[in-house]
Amino acid sequence: MxxxxxxxxxxxxxxxxxxxxxxxxxxxxxxxxxxxxxxxxxxxxxxxxxxxxxxxxxxxxxxxxxxxxxxxxxxxxxxxxxxxxxxxxxxxxxxxxxxxxxxxxxxxxxxxxxxxxxxxxxxxxxxxxxxxxPFGGLTALVFLRDVAQIRTGEHILIHGAGGAVGVHLVQLARHFGLTVTAVASARHGLLLRSLGADVVLDRAAEDFTAGAARYDIVLDAVGGTGAQAVSRVLTPRGRHVFVNFGTRDMGLMLASRLRPGPRVLCGYAPGRQADLLTLRDLVEQGAIRxxxxxxxxxxxxxxxxxxxxxxxxxxxxxxxxxxxx
Ligand SMILES: NC(=O)c1ccc[n+]([C@@H]2O[C@H](COP(=O)([O-])OP(=O)(O)OC[C@H]3O[C@@H](n4cnc5c(N)ncnc54)[C@H](OP(=O)(O)O)[C@@H]3O)[C@@H](O)[C@H]2O)c1
Incomplete structure (x- = not known):
């Protein structure tokens, strides 16, 4: 072969x-x-x-x-x-x-x-x-459900929303009843709106950490968002979640456990058959494509x-x- x-x-x-x-x-x-x-x-x-x-x-x-x-x-x-x-x-x-x-x-x-x-x-x-x-869908499912532990009605900001993980995060977050702000290059704007993003920010032109909006979750699908800057736009029970992370982010995660206020979270998405079946149901229900x-x-x-x-x-x-x- x-x-x-x-x-x-x-x-x-x-x-x-x-x-x-x-x-x-x-x-x-x-x-x-x-x-x-x-x-x-x-x-x-x-x-x-x-x-x-x-x-x-x-x-x-x-x-x-x-x-x-x-x-x-x-x-x-x-x-x-x-x-x-x-x-x-x-x-x-x-x-x-x-x-x-x-x-x-x-x-x-x-x-x-x-x-x-x-x-x-x-x-x-x-x-x-x-x-x-499977790759983007399972990662998005695990990070929203298990790592960020999302709740209906929360406001999530997804950084790096145009990639394989990001496009599934946007769709699933919307399906689970969250308000979705997507951050990506302008070329992804139309797609992200069609997938259900309520707001799309051009990452080259707008700095979400300088805006007035507050988020329950900042989900960084590519890495690079600064913990200090993000903590300013998180609600008191907010979560700053890294899909792509290094040892520094893991240190921030541990430190955030020791003090009150927003948490930093990192995680890993294993490929489980049970989650793939959930993903299949979500596609068949029309929740994601x-x-x-x-x-x-x-x-x-x-x-x-x-x-x-x-x-x-x-x-x-x-x-x-x-x-x-
Ligand atoms: N922890 C886990 O279990 C797990 C599982 C899967 C993936 N990951 C990690 O998650 C990351 C994303 O995966 P993916 O498959 O979605 O990647 P991908 O499909 O290659 O997409 C990456 C996206 O990030 C955007 N981007 C690139 N540089 C950026 C920057 N500096 N700031 C903001 N956005 C930027 C790009 O869009 P524009 O530049 O056009 O905006 C692109 O659409 C990877 O690092 C991967 O290793 C981790």
Whole structure:
């Protein structure tokens, strides 16, 4: 099968396109014919194995100390089940599925455990649309529900609202009954309004920390908002939440626990099957829709990584492996 090959950590050019054996599913595993995958900010970060500060070592231990242990990268996928290992009970051949694999999605075939972050696709979506959902959608769900612990009627400001995580944060926050202010480059304005943002601020022209509005939650989807400046625009029980964070932000989180007033929160979104099922329900209810900012073929994998590295992605960057459906 054709696959992206990842033999060393580094720039986008460290990836090559090549042939790999078709993987066989073991007990409890299924093989998926991948129709669409994506290049996410997570894929780009892993490619170079860049972990801020203390995260570097755990990342290297997980993925390979000097070079990648597993030769095929890629997490997000949508496709069709084409083979079942022994003892598989939850899926049948021909099921349209989507999800987040630990690795291996940048290939024509992918094997993963049926208990992993995989589910049948929401009804009515193309493979490309289904592939655009899990990474941003699951992160947004976990950060709103579990980390920020949102309540109906609160006012949330989402910084970095145009990216894969941001477009889902805007839609879910709106669905859960929050007032949404989105901060992004002007080029995302129309999209963010169509997704339900009540107010959209151009990040190049307006400094939300200097305005009169007060927020219950400032959710920073990209990093870079200053804790001191943000604390001035938070309500007394406000939360400043970092999706992308480093050791300094973790220190601020611990310090904020020791004093009254707004809290700083960091978190991690694991890919859980139960949350993927919730996400599927939310799509089928019409609460959220996938946002595809860019489409490329598998042969464009280096350009795709370069675009993600630029930090200017809108929504998901989908790689179409098999055309149709
Ligand atoms: N903790 C977790 O479990 C977890 C899970 C998923 C992702 N993440 C992290 O979350 C971050 C966002 O992920 P993503 O997938 O949404 O990224 P993405 O799709 O690449 O989007 C990034 C967005 O950020 C905006 N941006 C870039 N620089 C900015 C700046 N200085 N200030 C404000 N906005 C800026 C860009 O839009 P404009 O420049 O056009 O405005 C772009 O749309 C990544 O760092 C990722 O590693 C963490």
């Amino acid at each position: 054709q696959a992206v090959l990842w033999r060393r950590y580094g720039a986008p050019e460290s990836l090559t396109l090549g042939e790999a054996p078709i993987p066989e599913p073991g007990p409890g595993e299924i093989r998926i014919r991948v129709h669409a995958t994506t290049v996410t900010s997570g894929d780009a970060r892993l490619r170079g194995c860049q972990g801020a500060g203390i995260f570097w070592l755990p990342l290297r231990l997980a993925y390979g100390l000097t070079r990648p242990r597993h030769p095929i990268p890629g997490m997000e996928f949508a496709g069709v089940v084409e083979a079942l290992g022994a003892e598989v009970t939850g899926f049948t051949i021909g099921d349209r599925v989507f999800g987040l694999a630990p690795r291996g999605a940048h290939a024509e075939c992918l094997v993963m455990a049926e208990t992993g972050c995989i589910a049948r696709q929401p009804a009515g979506l193309s493979h490309a649309e289904a592939a655009a959902l 996938p946002v595809i900012g860019h489409r490329m073929p598998l042969t464009g994998i280096i350009a795709a990584h370069a675009l993600v590295d630029s930090g200017r992605k809108q929504g998901a960057l989908v790689i179409e492996i098999l055309s149709g459906g």
